[in-house]
Amino acid sequence: MRVSDKIEKLFIQKILKEEFVPGTQIPSERELATTFGVGRPVVREVLQRLERDGWLTIRHNQRATVNDYWREGNLMTIAHILNEEDMIPNEFIIHLLELRKNLSPSYVKGAVLHKPLEVISLLKESESIEDNPVSFAEYDWHLQRGLAAAASNPIYLLILNSFGHLYLNLATYYFQDASNREASKNYYLKLMKAAIEKDGDKAEQLVHDMMEQSIKMWEEKSAVK
Numbered sequence: 001m002r003v004s005d006k007i008e009k010l011f012i013q014k015i016l017k018e019e020f021v022p023g024t025q026i027p028s029e030r031e032l033a034t035t036f037g038v039g040r041p042v043v044r045e046v047l048q049r050l051e052r053d054g055w056l057t058i059r060h061n062q063r064a065t066v067n068d069y070w071r072e073g074n075l076m077t078i079a080h081i082l083n084e085e086d087m088i089p090n091e092f093i094i095h096l097l098e099l100r101k102n103l104s105p106s107y108v109k110g111a112v113l114h115k116p117l118e119v120i121s122l123l124k125e126s127e128s129i130e131d132n133p134v135s136f137a138e139y140d141w142h143l144q145r146g147l148a149a150a151a152s153n154p155i156y157l158l159i160l161n162s163f164g165h166l167y168l169n170l171a172t173y174y175f176q177d178a179s180n181r182e183a184s185k186n187y188y189l190k191l192m193k194a195a196i197e198k199d200g201d202k203a204e205q206l207v208h209d210m211m212e213q214s215i216k217m218w219e220e221k222s223a224v225k
Contacts, residue, residue: 003042003215004038004042004045004046004049005099007036007038007042007043007046008046008049008050009083009084011026011050011055012050012080012081012084013087014056015055015066015069015086016088016089017087020066020067021046021066022066022067022068022095022216023065023066023068024065024066025063025064025066025216026056026061026063026064026065027063028063029043029044029047030086042098047064047130049088050064052070052074052076053073053074053076053077053080054067054072054074054076054077055067055068055069055072055073055077055080056193057072069080069081078162081161081221082162082163082165082166085165085166088166090111090222093170093218093222094218094219095213096163096166097211097214097215097218098215100211101129101208101214101215102210102213103156103159104147104207104211105203105204105207105208105211106151106156106209107148107151107153107156107189107203108147108151108203108204109201109203109205109207110150110151110152110153110200111148111150111151112194112195112198112199112200112203113198113200114150114151114152114180115150116148116195116196118146118193119146119147119150119191119192120192120195120196121146122142122143122146122150123143123188123189123191123195124192125139125142125143126143126185126189127138129179129185131177131178133171133172133173133174133175133176134172136171136175136181136184137168137171137174137175138168138170140171140175140184141164141167141168143150143188144160144167145156145161148160153207158190167222170218173221174214174217174218174221177217177221180217183210183213183217185208187210190192190206191203191206191207193207209211
C-alpha cells in the first residue's frame, strides 16, 4: 500500500471514530506533513482525494473542514466505509438494509418475469443448504447475485457487487440464529412458488415483507450484541 493510501485510510478511520468531528478543521498541510513524515505534496494529494470522495471541504488559504459524510458523501464514500468493516456504524448497516429493501423487490420481480426458469433453478438449490450460518450466508449471497443478474437492468448487480464482503459477514452473523435460517428456508419456498406461477407482483411483495422482517431481526440481534 502506498504511503498516500495509508494516510487516506487513517483519515477515514478518524472520521468514522469521530476523532475528526464534522464541522471542525483538521491540522494544516505543514502540520500533517510533519506528523506523517512525508512531503506536503503527498498530504495535498490525500486531502484532494478526500475532498473528491466527500470527506472534506477545502477552501483556499484555510485548513480543510471535516464534512458530515451523510450529507456531503457520494458513492466513493460508501466504498471507503465498506473497506473499514470493523468501524461501520450500526446505523449505516440499518440504512444499507433499508436500501436493500427498496432495491431487492424490483430486481426479483424483474427476474421472475423475464427469466423464471433461472429463478426456479437458483431457489431449487436452497433445498440442499447445510444447516449452518456460513452455508446459508454463501447461498443467500449466491441467490441475490443470481436474481440481480436475471433482472433486465444490469445496474442492480453492479450495486450489489459493491457490498459482497460485507454482505457475507453480516449474513453469517444473521444466520447464527436457527430461527432466521428457518424463516429464510420458508421464504425461499414461497418465492419459488411465485416464480413457478410467473407472478412478479407476488414475488415483489414476498421480498419486501422478508426484507422488512430481516431489518427487525437485525435490530433485535444487534441490540443485544
